[in-house]
Amino acid sequence: MGPARARHGRRPLTGFLEIRDLEKRWGHGVTVGPITLDIARGEILALLGPSGSGKTTMLRLLAGFEAADGGRIAVAGEDVTTVPPARRRFGMVFQHYALFPHLDVGENVGFGLQGRGKRNEGRAQKISDALALVDLAGYEQRKVHELSGGQQQRVALARALAPEPRVLLLDEPLSNLDPALRERTRHELRDVIKRVGITTIFVTHEQEEAFDLGDCVAVLNNGHLEQTGLADDLYEHPANLFVATFVGRANVFRGDSARVLGGNGKGVVVVRPERLQFADAGLPGIVRERRYTGAGAFFLVEGDDHERFEVLAEPDAARVGQRVHVEATRVIAL
Numbered sequence: 001m002g003p004a005r006a007r008h009g010r011r012p013l014t015g016f017l018e019i020r021d022l023e024k025r026w027g028h029g030v031t032v033g034p035i036t037l038d039i040a041r042g043e044i045l046a047l048l049g050p051s052g053s054g055k056t057t058m059l060r061l062l063a064g065f066e067a068a069d070g071g072r073i074a075v076a077g078e079d080v081t082t083v084p085p086a087r088r089r090f091g092m093v094f095q096h097y098a099l100f101p102h103l104d105v106g107e108n109v110g111f112g113l114q115g116r117g118k119r120n121e122g123r124a125q126k127i128s129d130a131l132a133l134v135d136l137a138g139y140e141q142r143k144v145h146e147l148s149g150g151q152q153q154r155v156a157l158a159r160a161l162a163p164e165p166r167v168l169l170l171d172e173p174l175s176n177l178d179p180a181l182r183e184r185t186r187h188e189l190r191d192v193i194k195r196v197g198i199t200t201i202f203v204t205h206e207q208e209e210a211f212d213l214g215d216c217v218a219v220l221n222n223g224h225l226e227q228t229g230l231a232d233d234l235y236e237h238p239a240n241l242f243v244a245t246f247v248g249r250a251n252v253f254r255g256d257s258a259r260v261l262g263g264n265g266k267g268v269v270v271v272r273p274e275r276l277q278f279a280d281a282g283l284p285g286i287v288r289e290r291r292y293t294g295a296g297a298f299f300l301v302e303g304d305d306h307e308r309f310e311v312l313a314e315p316d317a318a319r320v321g322q323r324v325h326v327e328a329t330r331v332i333a334l
Contacts, residue, residue: 015038015039015040016040016042016043016075016076016199017073017075017167017201018037018038018039018072018075019035019036019037019072019073020071020072020073020074021033021034021036021071022034022035022061022068022070022071022072022073023068024061024069025069025070031054031057032054033054033070033071034070034071035058035071036071037225037228039216040199041076042198042199043199044190044193044200044201044202044214044215045202045217046203046204046209046210046211046217046218047059047201047202047203047218048205048210048219048247049219049220049221050205052222053220053221053222053223054220054224055171055204055220056095056203057223058201058203058220059092059169059171059201062169062201063085063090064080064083064084064085067082068081076166089165089166089167090167090168091112091160091161091163091165091167091168092160092168092169093153093156093160093169093170093173095172097152097155099144099155099156100144104140104141104143105131105136105139105140105143105144106124106139106140106141108155108156108159109140109162110123110126110127110159112163113127113162113163126162126163127162128140129162130158130159130162133158133192134154134157134185134188135154135181135184135185135188136151136158139151139155150178153174153175153177154177154185157170157173157185157189160173164198165198166199167198167199167201168193168198168199169203170202171203172204174186186209186213189213190212202214216228216229217229217230217234217247219242219243219246219247221242226240226242226243227239227240235247235272236332237332238332238334241270241334248272249273249310250271251270251272251273251309252269252270253268253269253271253307253309254268254269255267257283257303257305257307258331260282260283261282261328261331262328263331269332269333269334270331270332270334271309271331271332272332273298273309274312275328275329275330275331276309276310276311276327276328276329277326277327277328278313278317278324278326279326281327282325282326283303283327284303284324284325284326285304285325286301286302286322286323286324287299287321288300288302288308288320289320290318290320292315296312296313296314296315297313297314298310298311299311299312299313299317299318309326
């Protein structure tokens with residue numbers, strides 16, 4: 001089955017996790033939705049959007065912590081829209097740790113295994129495996145208050161993974177980890193999800209995290225689903241200006257500047273910094289700043305019409321204060 005995709009109309013969905021016209025209202029307005037998605041078994045869908053876009057509300061609706069005001073949620077053909085959270089077999093990790101301070105790490109991780117008929121030796125192995133996944137092997141006897149904030153977040157993640165839920169919901173679970181550990185942990189998380197086949201929805205506001213972890217990415221804005229697709233589709237073929245500017249770096253040109261860069265009469269064009277290059281002719285401007293990144297440098301150029309845009313080029317391609325011309329190797333017309 002292909003990647004998750006937005007659907008329209010009343011055509012039946014065929015995914016393992018089916019979200020049909022789901023919405024939540026507060027007052028007289030619709031805050032989130034209607035949203036329709038079809039997510040394959042074992043697929044990782046990243047919900048990407050700014051703060052307040054409805055990502056966490058979506059997770060709470062799926063988990064059953066909020067009651068939907070419209071729509072349907074089904075897992076493997078079972079309608080769970082009104083099923084209590086405990087019976088949905090959804091694992092969830094919140095932004096806040098929600099750990100039990102009176103239990104040690106092993107007891108916290110094993111809490112989700114209660115009532116699942118696990119033998120003691122099997123339960124202990126599940127706890128050990130989950131802790132190893134998040135780089136906390138041997139921490140079973142530690143007290144929660146002895147851990148750093150990042151370690152506590154990883155315990156919460158291990159607790160959600162231990163029961164091997166049929167759907168895993170992650171609300172920015174790696175936000176408190178340092179960059180190196182965060183990158184390693186998300187790679188490990190992806191590996192274990194793929195190995196055990198847990199269908200996963202992962203909420204983040206960071207594009208790199210969404211692209212790295214997700215098989216498919218859904219972009220939310222103000223409670224609406226703007227676009228769903230593979231990472232390269234979102235980056236190269238954004239559906240609108242919001243997606244173009246939220247997903248990756250983007251220079252927005254209008255009017256004469258857009259036409260000079262090859263906009264073919266379009267009112268607005270978007271050009272990624274790596275798709276701009278210094279040339280003998282083209283859009284004129286002056287280099288105002290240079291930011292070295294190792295493999296290249298971002299040059300902030302101010303055009304004659306006072307618009308500012310970035311060019312990604314070789315570190316010695318230009319110098320601050322130099323008058324330059326810029327041309328585009330590819331534009332996105334919107």
